[in-house]
Amino acid sequence: MSGYRVLWRDPRVRSLFVAAFFARIPALAAPLVFTLHVVQNLDGTYAQAGLVAAASTIGAGIGSPWRGRLIDRLGLRRAVIPSVVAVAVLYPLAAFASFVFLVPLAFCMGLFLIPIFSIMRQALSVLVSVDRRRLAFSADSVVAEASFIIGPATGVLVVTQFGASAALVAIGLSEAAAGAMLLRLDPPLRSVAETPDAQRGEELAATKEPWMSAQIGFLFLISGGAVITLIATDLGIVAVLETLDNTGAIALVFALWGGASLVGGVLYGAWHRSYRPTHLLLALGLTTIPVGLAGNVWALALAVIPTGFLCAPTLTAAAEWITELTPEDRRGEAIGWHGTSFTIGAAIGAPAIGLSIDQVGPWGSFALGGLIATVIALIAWGAQLLPGLGPPPKADTSVAPSQLHD
Template structure:
């Protein structure tokens, strides 16, 4: 995999524009990462629902995001970030307050709209980084973004749980909506580049029609499948941790379990970004799926926090590797749309797996979430690995690895 070094992170941090993007992404992701936990607790605690119903809400949100991601990515490609996210800022400011007064039946379509107009932070940051740094630095840049995301993840759910337990889930939803609006305004002001200097985004009036040729290829489809599998593993852990803590009557300890999970992912991303060669996303997802299954053996807060660490170490590398290879495979003028389709793959993976995971938790207990989520991820990785053995779909020599910055 090449030698390990960390100087690339210092080089990135020295760039003022890249540094500003990371800081904005950190604050913008906190409310977005708190939302799934808060919605789950809102359905289970305040609406009197079960985990299957909470899984349906998660699925509704992800379906909306799955529809919206490619559309918003294409708008970013054509119009730039500012004009693409204004509708999100307006709608998010309306939808979260509505959620606090809605019945469960109305919460389902509201959740779809929340996903549809979700501010595409992931796509914006990865797309901007892909043109702000050289190709040889992308692994380090994407890993740094994963580290920033994990730092947000450590804070977001913990703050969300604190608001729910100390105030109410409704108050937490109001706070999330307000913070997401502020996040949108931050990106509106920052307006990070999405095209290189030689290919700046054109205005709507002067933009040429998108090329009719498709950027889709078998390797790209495999990457989308792997992205969906990664989300199944993450949803299994996410819902499983909440369910396990509720069974233990230790919901207030969510910061400990989520902190261990997020911190280990942060460390994994830091190490992966320091490598000089890539690891195939197929292998990373296989390891992630296998590592997720045993978390169901946890019997207390301490054991739960320890068992999520191996899976956590693989979260950021798996998602970073997939984004890195997509940026390599897709031309710059279609990269925003491709990143949007990756977002759709994430959301489809979550939408398809979350009700099954929720039903498993309701049926057998919290351990079912980890087993089901990990098994889905493992199965997808095995299928893709077998498919990649077919000669016509086998990675070409130049795509077998992606070289990184020299240390």
């Protein structure tokens, strides 16, 4: 665990983690608040809530690689300022829009989503050495899980006390403030000396070496499968507790789910070796399928612990491999497409999961989400056994004891 202390002693890394923690809280509260807003305020169905989520994720899928390439070419501030302005305007508009207008507004929110994930991964890959990258990415996952524990619970609290419309306005203003915080820090995203924007853009435009490969494509597929499983668990928890007429327990179940992921992320980062994302996704899918059998609040809370434990390691492993296989001057674009793999998975998964809840009940959410992740993992695993498609040998990124105290 001493590797985490090394990271925390670096003031640049520490400030970045603190900023990311507060920046993610409103973003992680938004999906649950939107679901409650559609189902309760607009008298919609879970399928309609899934449609809103799909519109947002499609927008993010388009915007993420575009914004990543802008970050590569123009730098953090010039690429992210439009997002800060957009979220401050769009969320308050969504709070008072009908369902017809909510869908295009959700698309625009996704298009201008503040790329917290991409910024963190790209900055950490520069601020820490290669041998500590898994530690840094795991620590970032832990920070994300801490935000996840607080975000949905805070969203439910605000909805309960002030209504979903007020919660959406608060999310928009909070995300804008968080974006301003990241702009103030302006973390380095490239290890080489900065060059003028125009010159850097010409250099990138002249770069002919492709960064995309079959190995990275499999990692994108695995990441999308992981997101489908997370959405299934997210919506399934809400649907089960509404069926049990105990929505007040949402915060408890989400806290245990996120807490298990936090523990999993800490242990994975401190472990002496990496694991294949394919193997982790397979375990994640298989542990998600039986969650829907829970018949009461405590059974549900205990059932989400194993799947939660595998969330952070699965996402961390995929990000670690993508960063290692991508050249630095194209990393922003690659991480942007990594974010797009999340959004494509969410765009496919959210309506399907919502429809399964409407048609067969809450248990269908966990069964379908876990099954999709399992099938994706098996396909990726089988394809990687073919000559030329398997992952390359991975460099040993374990940290020697003497390095931990440098």
